Amino acid sequence: MSTALIREHGVAARSPPLSASLNAVLVEFASLPGAASIAALEGGQLLLERMLRTGAKWQDGCSPSGACRFIGTADGALAVNLPRPSDWELLAAWLEFDAGGTWSWSKLSRVVRDRHTQSLVERARLLGLAVAAPGNALEGCVHSDVRNSSLEHPPTVVDGDPLADSRDLKPKRRPPLVVDLSALWAGPLCGHLLWLCGGRVIKVESTERLDGARFGNSGFYALLNQGKRSLALDFGVRDECALLRRLVEKADIVIESSRPRALKQLGIEAEEWVRRQAGRTWISITGYGRVGAAADWAAFGDDAGVAAGLADLMRAATGAHQFAGDAIADPLTGVEAARAAWLSWLTGGSRLVSLSLTGVAARMLASEIGESGSGALIGSARRWWRAARLGRAAGGVDGRVPTAAVSDPGADRVAVLRELGLRC
């Protein structure tokens, strides 16, 4: 992303943090052959799209979804994200503390305040809990955990030629077949943007574990999943698992947002898939990258934004740790992933592209600090937060409206398998 683009497409004073960076990515994306429909999108709109639907409000120290909160520790603070009911069952093991029944945020705060941040983070990671400690991003010290997880140049091409934009790209004669194995926000947004560019998108879910977003705000789900055909497979059954592998073989682009080990357990290995046949692109969305121990760390959009340094910006702007958006790393990563996928498709594929939620958000923050200077960024975050607290966070942005139908789980099985020549 060029800094000139950020300047040129800079946004109004009350736009949410990083909307200028996101606009710059959208402009680059829209300039690619076949991607003209992306030009209608606006960064601030995509960042706040879910809130526009749910009507959630900004609160001190709490994410708009209500699932992630800042808690003080003995030596700092921690963003603790507990969106799954099963996360609460792990708290006793995390803290080695029997709460005598049910946990609440206030009980959790009382236990955590005597503990040290680093050991809390390490134990949480063992348990798969999504927690993150704010750092000193404004002094250029992003936490080494984030730096190590592909901060340098996300999207990182793990396997294949570097992704380079060139001015003489030719449009493709056919649309790509996209198999979208992802869930929640970043991955489905990526699939949605490829659908807007004409991609044929098949959404694949596990019957045992459908996309959790189906049970959230239905209008928001419809927005991100409209026009995708749906397949629901029981990954626990051998034949269904084999069908998943054959389906993935047919794809030009695969999008997934699991930890690498999860697909390996189903017999699907991204590295091998990319090498086996030329021209295909694998989009891997993770919390902290695919390398080493960090490949197993869980993250969701809110805590990833904190790990990336956005809470440091908000503290400088407001005097306290705040969330700089609604699961902010999700929409940032979804857009960046779609641009990378489309560019890879246009330039011959054969790539495994890794995007970590934390890496994408950290890089966008670093480029805005580099462009505007931290002083200007803090001032603009302060003005935005004041307006946001008064309920004007969207700054007059209108939500988008879905224009195509949404498939029920598994509704398109027969049609899709017939079309792809796969017997069920």
Add this chain to the structure above:
Amino acid sequence: MTALKPGLRLKSGVCSAEVMIVKGAGQTSITCGGVPMLGLDESADGAAAVAAEMNGCLVGKRYVNEDQSLEVLCIKPGEGSLAAAGAPLAVKQAKKLPSSD
């Protein structure tokens, strides 16, 4: 016999597996590959694995006993199977995804 306590970490005496107790109280014997699991600072006494109990455990999966009074999370994978009080532990059903994050 091990005194169970949420958060306690145990390692296998016969493979690379490691678990953390998520739920449980009282005393019981937790085995991996048929051999009692050890505290992190204990060393294996060389007991041989039971071949029939070497079907593996998967990292990130939660394992429970029959009445679900005991629950452990596998935090490092291994070749041994987990059991408690002589009965095998079974994989708990997949965690539901959140409806929003």
